[in-house]
Amino acid sequence: MPVETIKWQKNKVRIIDQTLLPHKVKFVSCTTPREMWKAIRTMKIRGAPALGIAAAFGVYLGVKNSQRAFFKDLDKTIKYIATSRPTARNLFWALERMRETAYRERYEPVSRIKHILLEEAKKILEEDKHICRKMARFGNALIKKGDTILTHCNAGGLATADYGTALGVIFMAHSSGKKIKVYADETRPLLQGARLTAWELRNEDIDTTLISDNMAASLMARGKIDKIIVGADRIARNGDTANKIGTYSVALSAHYHKIPFYVAAPLSTIDVKIKDGSFIPIEERHPDEVRKIGKEFIAPKNVKVFNPAFDVTPAKFITAIITEKGILRKPYGKSIKRAHAR
Numbered sequence: 001m002p003v004e005t006i007k008w009q010k011n012k013v014r015i016i017d018q019t020l021l022p023h024k025v026k027f028v029s030c031t032t033p034r035e036m037w038k039a040i041r042t043m044k045i046r047g048a049p050a051l052g053i054a055a056a057f058g059v060y061l062g063v064k065n066s067q068r069a070f071f072k073d074l075d076k077t078i079k080y081i082a083t084s085r086p087t088a089r090n091l092f093w094a095l096e097r098m099r100e101t102a103y104r105e106r107y108e109p110v111s112r113i114k115h116i117l118l119e120e121a122k123k124i125l126e127e128d129k130h131i132c133r134k135m136a137r138f139g140n141a142l143i144k145k146g147d148t149i150l151t152h153c154n155a156g157g158l159a160t161a162d163y164g165t166a167l168g169v170i171f172m173a174h175s176s177g178k179k180i181k182v183y184a185d186e187t188r189p190l191l192q193g194a195r196l197t198a199w200e201l202r203n204e205d206i207d208t209t210l211i212s213d214n215m216a217a218s219l220m221a222r223g224k225i226d227k228i229i230v231g232a233d234r235i236a237r238n239g240d241t242a243n244k245i246g247t248y249s250v251a252l253s254a255h256y257h258k259i260p261f262y263v264a265a266p267l268s269t270i271d272v273k274i275k276d277g278s279f280i281p282i283e284e285r286h287p288d289e290v291r292k293i294g295k296e297f298i299a300p301k302n303v304k305v306f307n308p309a310f311d312v313t314p315a316k317f318i319t320a321i322i323t324e325k326g327i328l329r330k331p332y333g334k335s336i337k338r339a340h341a342r
């Protein structure tokens with residue numbers, strides 16, 4: 001059963017609090033843009049497509065009680081939600097889509113525009129469910145019976161509405177009887193691999209082995225990995241891909257060992273406005289995420305820390321990008337353009 005990461009329920013946005021997983025499955029509600037912003041910033045909800053959905057509902061929450069200053073409130077909310085986290089393209093894509101929807105309907109009564117905005121946020125959520133399953137079907141064609149797949153971070157149901165991008169491909173391969181095995185990188189500092197990916201894979205009864213991040217290259221050298229599939233937070237129009245910190249090292253090791261390295265992401269993750277990965281804003285997070293594991297300090301409290309949340313994998317190390325419009329190959333400049341035109 002896929003996990004319901006985010007849904008609209010009883011006039012509230014209900015999300016699963018991912019900071020408590022895998023120990024506790026707890027749902028929390030957001031009723032204001034501030035609560036939505038906080039949930040995003042503190043990673044109660046995370047993962048690029050899920051952030052897009054959250055941002056869309058956040059916009060509605062910001063205008064639902066608004067009257068005469070409707071468009072002022074709309075612009076203010078959009079600006080505010082945009083400050084929550086900087087890297088995931090889907091968040092900004094969803095904010096732009098909500099703004100365009102509202103302005104397109106600007107001659108309608110305010111009550112009608114509000115209704116349309118809520119419907120648009122629900123549509124973004126429903127579309128994600130279809131898109132992930134489409135990607136999974138395309139990606140499944142790349143998987144052979146008995147493959148062992150490595151993944152990094154969490155690109156599962158928890159990072160989307162309910163199914164996942166990279167993990168969606170894995171779920172589809174598993175349910176089509178391919179008897180795959182998965183290695184999940186734990187993904188320091190916040191352990192999305194250990195806490196979230198391992199949890200999702202075990203819930204589906206998939207043969208899963210957790211490793212610490214520094215073990216991946218050695219497994220590749222021993223011939224234990226057939227394929228790598230990861231998600232993405234933002235893809236530049238030349239195919240350079242930002243994903244959770246550590247992805248670049250995995251891609252480099254895969255390239256050296258001649259192992260296919262796939263990125264699975266919806267077109268809404270592709271930022272066609274930027275020509276390469278050097279333009280992707282990389283979030284830097286609180287030093288304590290590195291000084292601590294969970295609540296425990298594992299380093300001197302006064303040690304300096306560098307904590308970028310993402311890195312950029314150059315397009316040349318990516319074998320293919322799995323999207324809802326099919327499998328994109330190099331040169332990505334051209335295949336991305338074609339996919340957008342389809």
Ligand code: MRU
Nearest residue numbers: 046047048153155159231232244
């Ligand atoms: O910091 P996070 O947990 O939001 O980072 C998430 C990732 O890096 C995922 O791999 C990415 O968003 C793809 S999710 C389908």
